[in-house]
Amino acid sequence: MPSKDSPRIFISYSPVDSWKEAESLARTLTAAGLDVWFDRWTLVPGEEWTSSTLDALASAKAVLLLIGQKGVSGSQSKELRLAVTSQAKNETLRIIPVLLPGSNAESIPSRIRDLVPIDLRATPPNEREISRLISTLDIPEHAGPIAQERLIAQNLRLAADLNGAAEHYERALRIAKTAYGDEHPLVADLLRSIAEISFEQGDLAKATSLLNEALAIELQGDTDKSATFAATLNQTAVVLYAQGRLDEAMSRFQEALAIAIRRDDQRSVATHTSNIGSILRDFNTSCVH
Secondary structure, three states: OOOOOOOEEEEEOOOOOOHHHHHHHHHHHHHOOOEEEOHHHHOOOOOOHHHHHHHHHHHOOEEEEEEEOOEOOHHHHHHHHHHHHHHHHOOOOEEEEEEOOOOOHHHOOHHHOOOOOEEOOOOOOOHHHHHHHHHHHOOOOOOOHHHHHHHHHHHHHHOOOHHHHHHHHHHHHHHHHHHHOOOOHHHHHHHHHHHHHHHHOOOHHHHHHHHHHHHHHHOOOOOOOOHHHHHHHHHHHHHHHHOOOHHHHHHHHHHHHHHHHHOOOHHHHHHHHHHHHHHHHHHHHHHHO
16 A cells, blocks of 8 residues: 655646546556646646646656657656756656657657656556556655665565566665665665565576675675574575575575574574475485486
8 A cells, every 4th residue: 555655746748649648647546545746636727837837846756757649748848857957956756757558668758768667558558567656656755765766676576576676676776886885785685685586587597696796795794693694695595406506505504504503593493404404305315316
């Protein structure tokens, strides 16, 4: 469910060819509990259009740029310029291109073409893309950029959109590396999250590489009784086990078990012991054959 402090969403659309789609999307987002500003619902006769739009843009936390068959209109170009200017002062403002029926990716303005669009070109709109948009928007406005990306990724993962989740985890990783350097614990944590996605997608080689990178960062700290380091060892062992690399998996499980024993973590001791037992059974099975 959307959070109570969901941000105000400004919908920028062309009145020539996309106002119906814009209103339909506004209703969908409102029904999901999001705070939407849509000019046809808000402006009253005699009210100055420019002033009201500027006020709405100034208070927006997310701007949806709807791109119809005829591309971006002149008024939308002005709204986008204002949004980009605001974003330079407020890094939590999100600008999201939305492709409508008849449009194409080339119609996205060059200044935001590197942003991942929401694709609503199908009729009726793709439900997964709608869920993805809602997940992207349902982020508390007080969250920082890394927290925003992680929350979006978590929501998309729950919605079974693994590709979308990976994109946002990787974006959070880039921000974290820029802000804190390549060897910060937060970087290791994000590497583990991306590795989980890669594992679920069946890319075991990528998952292994990411986890080894996370382990290298964590080894610089005090790992003797680190629950986090033990969890990464266990996660790495599971991936190695899935690849049939039993000797390496055994080594990682044993390292994790040793840490759990030193921490007197009985639940983890039982888990790691069970995992080691599974490998031993596989060893015995392969010897019999």
